[in-house]
Every structure is written in structure tokens, then in C-alpha cells.
Amino acid sequence: MENPFNHGPEYLAYLESLPKEFFLKILENIYLGIYVSDRDGNTIYANPAITRHYGKRPEELVTYSNWGIWQGIVSPPAYKEVFEKKRTLFYRQMHFFSKEILTTIAIPVFDRNQDIDLLIGITQDNIVKFDRSYDEIYYQNTAESKSNFKGIIGESKIYLQELLTLRRAAKSKTSILILGESGTGKSLAARYVHNCSKRKEQPFLEINCAAIPENLLESELFGYVPHAFTGANPKGKKGLFQLANHGTLFLDEIGDLPLSLQAKILFVLETGKFLPIGSEKYIEVDVRIISATNQDLEQLIEEKKFRDDLYWRINAISSIIPPLRERKDDIVPLAFHFLQQNNRENGTNKKMDPLFISYLLQYDWPGNVRELKNIIERCYILSPGYNISPDKFPRKIKSLDVDTPYESQGTxxxxxxxxxxxxxxxxxxxxxxxxxxxxxxxxxxxxxxxxxxxxxxxxxx
Ligand SMILES: Nc1ncnc2c1ncn2[C@@H]1O[C@H](COP(=O)(O)OP(=O)(O)OP(=O)(O)O)[C@@H](O)[C@H]1O
Structure with missing residues (x-):
């Protein structure tokens, strides 16, 4: 048996062991029309479905000796061209009598000398009514569809459930606390809440409470009046609470918020107003607060580093974004998403090879989605060809794979x-x-x- 697909010997032997009836059963029952011609254009096989398309029974077709018969039936005929171009061709054809449109794929099969040995034609009429389409099923079960939010990817039940909770919570003005390990997608979830809320046309502003020193953090959040302190902008400055009016303010890493500012934030949450630095006039605002942290706030409360009254205020509704290792169903869709991003940005069409994907699934992803995104980008950049293979993985990931083909990395x-x-x-x-x-x-x-x-x-x- 020819082995153009380079099957391994075991699989090849298995294929050869299957009885002829098995292959016939498949061909005869396939809903697609299939016929096969030899290199001279003699039709040597046609399955029953072809009758539906061309109005001729298989036995009528195989008695014709020349592929020229198709010229009076469909237009344009594909088969002559396949012999000239020596590659698979995709055609939309019209049936002369029924005026139906057919989709036809004409595939040349080559012999050892690279001459066309057989020609396989596969034909499908376009009147088929699909019971379900892949897009419909796929889309129904993804975070993007469930959320109406482009760029949020996930298919695992626990992640989709969390998004559902957030979407429901988004409808009210309630404060939301998003918990989860670093890199799980808390900031993305906060944006998602904003986009699902009535405030989505209003500003969404965010600040990382851990990244800014205490004195600056206060002026960022509440702003100041002109000449409030030395070094201040003489025109004064609007704080994020004011800029986010009618919108959403996302306080990332809220566990790092200094105690003095915790009191001030609690006050805004309770009264809906605040004093900019150096001002005696309260400013009223309507801001929805979303907070996030990867710290254990209850522990911080015990250590007297976080106010429990603020905790209860920001925690009206809480959501825990699970770590990636607990939602393995999300790994592959996320990886495809990040790869597509790289492909789009660079006008390429690189693909992940199956071994690459199996590595992704074996790893624990301590850095969660952020780590996955970085690894995909790294492998994308380091893979020069069309195929992204796992040899570009960092060693910590590769070392998990016990089935890796042996490659020497030292003694x-x-x-x-x-x-x-x-x-x-x-x-x-x-x-x-x-x-x-x-x-x-x-x-x-x-x-x-x-x-x-x-x-x-x-x-x-
Ligand atoms: N479901 C998702 N779909 C698509 N991209 C995601 C998803 N979750 C996370 N990401 C991406 O992963 C990266 C990390 O996400 P994000 O910054 O939201 O995590 P985080 O939990 O807020 O991290 P940290 O705790 O360090 O602030 C971002 O680039 C984000 O866009």
C-alpha cells in the first residue's frame, strides 16, 4: 500500500488489516458525492450520493469512459484543470438542469513519480439545511459570546459561571471585589463588569494601589486644589473619583492601600462625596467601585492592615477568578487566541503543533493567563517557520513531559x-x-x- 501520509508502521498495518467492506461502507454511506477517475479520465467509482447531485446513477457513470461527460452537466467543469494545475481545486459549480449550486473539491492523488494517478471529486449541494452549525455551538459556549465582550476567552464551566455572576452584578451599582491569583484576569474581569453595566459609555478608570507611593496615591484618587502643597500643579488637579464620575473606578491591588486612604475611600463609598486635598468643599460623585486583590484581606484585617468596615463595603459582591490550573478547558482556547493575536499583528499564519498543545495542558501555570500569554508570544517569536514547536518552551515547562523524544541537554x-x-x-x-x-x-x-x-x-x- 502506498503511504503518502507517512503513517507509522503500526497504524499502517492496522489500516491494512481493515476489511474492504469497511471502506465500502463508509464510501457508500457518505452524504457527500464522491467519484474517482483514473489518469485517463475514466470514472472508476461513484457513490450513491452522486445521483442526488448529477441525476445519474453510479453504474451509468462508471460505464462512461471519459470525464468529458461532465461538460454537459456542470459548469465550470473542474477535472481537466486539475490535470493541468496538479493541485487540489475548489469550485462552485452550477448544475445545468436543476440550476443548483454545488461545491466541488477536486483532489489529485499522485503516484511515486509525482504523476497524477487518480482524481477524487467530492461534491456537496448547498441546499442542505444545517441542524446546528459549528459557529453556533462554539459561540454559545464561549466567554466571548456569553459576555458580548470581545477578547474575553474561556470555555470552562467555572470561568463562565464566574462571568455570569459578574454580569448579573454589573446591572446594579453595588461594589464588587474580584479575588484571584496574579495574572488570572482580574483587571479584564473588572472591565467586563463595566462593559456589562449601564455605565459602559462612561469612563472606566483604573489605578494600581501597590504601584504608587502613598502621597501621590492620595492626589491621584482625590485630586487637589491650586497650590494645595509645594510642588503641586498651580492649576490644581482632578482626581480619579471626579474623572470617573458616572462611570467605574477600578482599584487594583486594594490590599496595598494605606490605612489613611482606606478611611477616605470608605467615606466616599458611604456618602458619595469627598474632599480634594486642600479643599473645604465636598465634591459629590456617582462612581461604581470595583476592587481587586490577590491578597487575603481577612488576614490583613486580623493584622490590622485593612479596615474591616471598608472590607464589607467593597465586598458587597465578590468573585473569585479561578487559577488557570483549575480550568484546564480554557488553556487551549486562550493559547489559540494569543497566537491569533500575534498572527494578526504580523500578517502570519503560524500554527501550534500537537506536541506543543500537550505541553500546554501538562503545565501548572503558576503565573496564570499572563504567563500563558507570554509563553505563546515567546514561542511565536522564536519559531521561524510555519509551525510552532515545543522546542522553544522554557525548560521548566518541557521538563514536565515524560514522553518527549530524547534530546541531549548535557551528560x-x-x-x-x-x-x-x-x-x-x-x-x-x-x-x-x-x-x-x-x-x-x-x-x-x-x-x-x-x-x-x-x-x-x-x-x-
Ligand atoms: N479570559 C481571558 N481572555 C483573554 N485574555 C485574558 C483572559 N484573562 C486574562 N487575560 C489576559 O492575561 C493578562 C493578565 O490579565 P489581568 O491583568 O487581567 O490579570 P490580573 O489578575 O489583574 O493580574 P494582577 O493580579 O497581576 O493584576 C492580560 O493580558 C489579560 O488581557
Whole structure:
């Protein structure tokens, strides 16, 4: 048997073991019209569905010896051209008598000398009424469709459920607290709430409370009057609360908000007004607050670093965005989405190979969606060809794959040390404690201590 698809020997043997009746059953029952001509244009096979398209029964067709018969039936005829162009052709044809439009694919099959051996024609009429279309099914089950929000990707039940909660909460003015590990998509979720709300035409402003020093944070949030303090803009400055009036203000990393500002924010939330720095006149605002953090706020309350009254105010509704490792169904759609972004920006059409995808699914993604996005971008940039293959993965991801074809990365001892390092570091990052690493990996106390010291010195600081 010819093996143009380079099947492995086992699969090839399996195919050869299947009985002829099995293949006949498939061909005869397929709803698409199929016929096969030899290199001289003699029709050597036609399946029953072809009758629906061309009004001729298979036995009538195979007795004709020349593909020229099609010239009086469909226009334009495809088959002569396939012999000239020697490639698959896609045609829209019209049936002369019924005036129906047919979609036809004419596929040349080559012999060892690259001459056309057979020609396969596949024909489909366009009158088929689809019971369901892929787009419809796919779209119904994705975050983009459920959310009406372009660029939010997800198919896992737990993620879609979280988006549903947020969408419902968006309808009111209630404060929302979004929790989740870093990189899970909390900021994106905040935007999503805004877009689902009546405020979507109004401003959406965000500030990262951890990234700005306390004194600047206050003037960013509340603004100041002219000459409020030395170094201030003489014209004064409007704060985010004022700029976001009628819209949404997103307070990212709210766990890092200094206590003094927590009191001020609580006041705005309770009264709907605030004093800009240096002013004695309250400004009234109507702002929806969404906050996010990856810290444990209840723990911060116990440590007296976060006010519990503010906590209850911002937490009218809370949503926990699950880490990516708990919603593996989202990994592939997200990866495709990020790859498409890169393809679009660069006018390319790179594809991920199946091994690449299996690596994606095996990894734990401690940096969540952000890490996935970065890895896809990195692999996209580093893969020069059409195919994105996993050899561009960072070693920490590759080391998880036990089925990787062997490729030498040094001596046996060097590879074992690298492997040991990956395991210990991954475990220590997760457990953050030597005793837990010891238990998790079933090590002796001494060995756990020695390995963590050896491989995780930088993580211990
Ligand atoms: N469901 C999603 N669909 C598409 N892109 C996503 C999704 N979730 C996250 N991203 C992308 O992943 C990156 C990280 O998301 P985002 O900044 O919202 O995370 P975060 O939880 O707010 O992170 P941090 O805690 O560090 O502030 C962003 O580029 C974001 O657009």
C-alpha cells in the first residue's frame, strides 16, 4: 500500500488489516458525492450520493469512459484543470438542469513519480439545511459570546459561571471585589463588569494601589486644589473619583492601600462625596467601585492592615477568578487566541503543533493567563517557520513531559540535576515551606533541607 501520509508502521498495518467492506461502507454511506477517475479520465467509482447531485446513477457513470461527460452537466467543469494545475481545486459549480449550486473539491492523488494517478471529486449541494452549525455551538459556549465582550476567552464551566455572576452584578451599582491569583484576569474581569453595566459609555478608570507611593496615591484618587502643597500643579488637579464620575473606578491591588486612604475611600463609598486635598468643599460623585486583590484581606484585617468596615463595603459582591490550573478547558482556547493575536499583528499564519498543545495542558501555570500569554508570544517569536514547536518552551515547562523524544541537554548527571532542580523549585514555589516540600515529595527532613538550600536559595529571600 502506498503511504503518502507517512503513517507509522503500526497504524499502517492496522489500516491494512481493515476489511474492504469497511471502506465500502463508509464510501457508500457518505452524504457527500464522491467519484474517482483514473489518469485517463475514466470514472472508476461513484457513490450513491452522486445521483442526488448529477441525476445519474453510479453504474451509468462508471460505464462512461471519459470525464468529458461532465461538460454537459456542470459548469465550470473542474477535472481537466486539475490535470493541468496538479493541485487540489475548489469550485462552485452550477448544475445545468436543476440550476443548483454545488461545491466541488477536486483532489489529485499522485503516484511515486509525482504523476497524477487518480482524481477524487467530492461534491456537496448547498441546499442542505444545517441542524446546528459549528459557529453556533462554539459561540454559545464561549466567554466571548456569553459576555458580548470581545477578547474575553474561556470555555470552562467555572470561568463562565464566574462571568455570569459578574454580569448579573454589573446591572446594579453595588461594589464588587474580584479575588484571584496574579495574572488570572482580574483587571479584564473588572472591565467586563463595566462593559456589562449601564455605565459602559462612561469612563472606566483604573489605578494600581501597590504601584504608587502613598502621597501621590492620595492626589491621584482625590485630586487637589491650586497650590494645595509645594510642588503641586498651580492649576490644581482632578482626581480619579471626579474623572470617573458616572462611570467605574477600578482599584487594583486594594490590599496595598494605606490605612489613611482606606478611611477616605470608605467615606466616599458611604456618602458619595469627598474632599480634594486642600479643599473645604465636598465634591459629590456617582462612581461604581470595583476592587481587586490577590491578597487575603481577612488576614490583613486580623493584622490590622485593612479596615474591616471598608472590607464589607467593597465586598458587597465578590468573585473569585479561578487559577488557570483549575480550568484546564480554557488553556487551549486562550493559547489559540494569543497566537491569533500575534498572527494578526504580523500578517502570519503560524500554527501550534500537537506536541506543543500537550505541553500546554501538562503545565501548572503558576503565573496564570499572563504567563500563558507570554509563553505563546515567546514561542511565536522564536519559531521561524510555519509551525510552532515545543522546542522553544522554557525548560521548566518541557521538563514536565515524560514522553518527549530524547534530546541531549548535557551528560546524564547534568540532566538529572536539572530535573531535580525543576521538581524542587516547582514544589517549593507552591508549598513555600521546607517541611511541606518534604511531605509532598516524600523526602527525609535532611534531604528536603539540603535540596531546598541547593536549588531555591533565591526563592527563600
Ligand atoms: N479570559 C481571558 N481572555 C483573554 N485574555 C485574558 C483572559 N484573562 C486574562 N487575560 C489576559 O492575561 C493578562 C493578565 O490579565 P489581568 O491583568 O487581567 O490579570 P490580573 O489578575 O489583574 O493580574 P494582577 O493580579 O497581576 O493584576 C492580560 O493580558 C489579560 O488581557
Amino acid at each position: 546524564f548527571d547534568e540532566m538529572m540535576t536539572a530535573y531535580e532542580r525543576d521538581i524542587i523549585r516547582a514544589c517549593y514555589k507552591k508549598e513555600k515551606n521546607i517541611t511541606k516540600v518534604q511531605k509532598r515529595l516524600g523526602l527525609s527532613q535532611n534531604k528536603a533541607y539540603r535540596l531546598v538550600k541547593k536549588h531555591c536559595a533565591d526563592l527563600e529571600k
